[in-house]
Amino acid sequence: MSSRDPAMSEALRRVLARLDPLLRDVANLTRLSAGATNETWSLDAVRDAGVEPLILRRSAVGRGPGVLTLQAEARVLSAVHGCNVPVPEVRCVLAADDELGEGFLMQRIAGATLPGKILRDPALAAVRSQLARQLGSIAAAIHAVDLERLPQLPLLDAQRQVQHLHLQYEAQGTPRPVFELAFRWLREHLPPAVTPVLVHGDYRHGNLIIGEDGVRAVLDWELAHVGDPLEDLAWLCIPPWRFGELDQPVGGFGEREDLLAAYERASGVSIDRARLEWWEVLGSLRWGVMCADMPRWLRSGRDKSVERAMICRRASESELDLLRLLAPRG
């Protein structure tokens, strides 16, 4: 579905012409995502020399609390670009007098983001077995980014993550004994603090562009923070992202050991498996608490879509995954 907007095309033409006097036109402006606080648009900048495919990330109303502003996200992208992390290059950050809301323009990279295509497209068969290793190396590059290059990011270490999740869970007002069990276990097994590094915060299917040559880009840095590097590796391995391929822990396409071996080789750091398991429990609980948050979206009228309503009913999946980790049956 596309929705076109002549006034917006005109505003974008002004922004791009300021950057580049050779710009002739803005074409094919198409909205890709439907979220109210986060919009993604595809467009082409047309010049005599050729067409440049671009993406606009913007928010008409500004993002809520708990995520980076679009300006900060653009600064993170620019900082990690050139640090062996494949990301789209930021072309320009919108200013207030651009009249386009908050946002930025970046390079549009071709490839697959839908899990079904990544897991089953025959054209990606050859590269599929390489993805876990590539993602291990890329994670090591993310975690090695010099924090001095980055804007101020929130510190979300193990202890703070548990606290934040618990506040969110309590505000939901629905008692969930399995979540309580997980909170208790996480507090009893809290890993020792580590030197905080840049953490992507949402390193998984949907935020990765995959092509026949492998991982082309890591997207959606709005949850970036500083914290424990194992958070990203564990989040990539939780069962909801396996899409039926339960025995392929890395996104349904790869082995955990391939991911970890590549990470260890690239970073020179050996991974504490118990700490990784702690972060996998945290990850399953986090996904469950995120799903369980959806009734508030419905009841406040913020998003009453049937999709949103059905995500609520996925919290029970993460209760099941938590029991499989904490109280496995023979």
Next chain:
Amino acid sequence: MQDPPTVAELLEATASFLREVAVPQLAGHAAFHARVAANALDVVKRELELRPAAERDEHARLNSLLHADGSLEELNALLSRRIAAGELSLQTPGLATHLWATTLAKVAVDQPTYASYRREIGK
């Protein structure tokens, strides 16, 4: 007494309409949401079938685990508080069994094709 068709039959007919007629005539987000809507009706149908017995069993297990009575919500709130306080743990006889039975019953309604669920019911 309500006349036929049953609620389950009405839901099945509506879900079939969405999948077989509406989805092929829609595009993009609308087609996606129509598919999700059909899945939502499947959840409603399973819940109507499975929830009464599942909640009766859950209530009985909570009574014996907590030595207390109340509504299902009150008992789940009490169980949650006792787990949070460390008064009940996985070492407590019956707790793991209860949580497993309750969770499997919920997923049977919500998402019976989920791979972790298929693996567990195959055991």
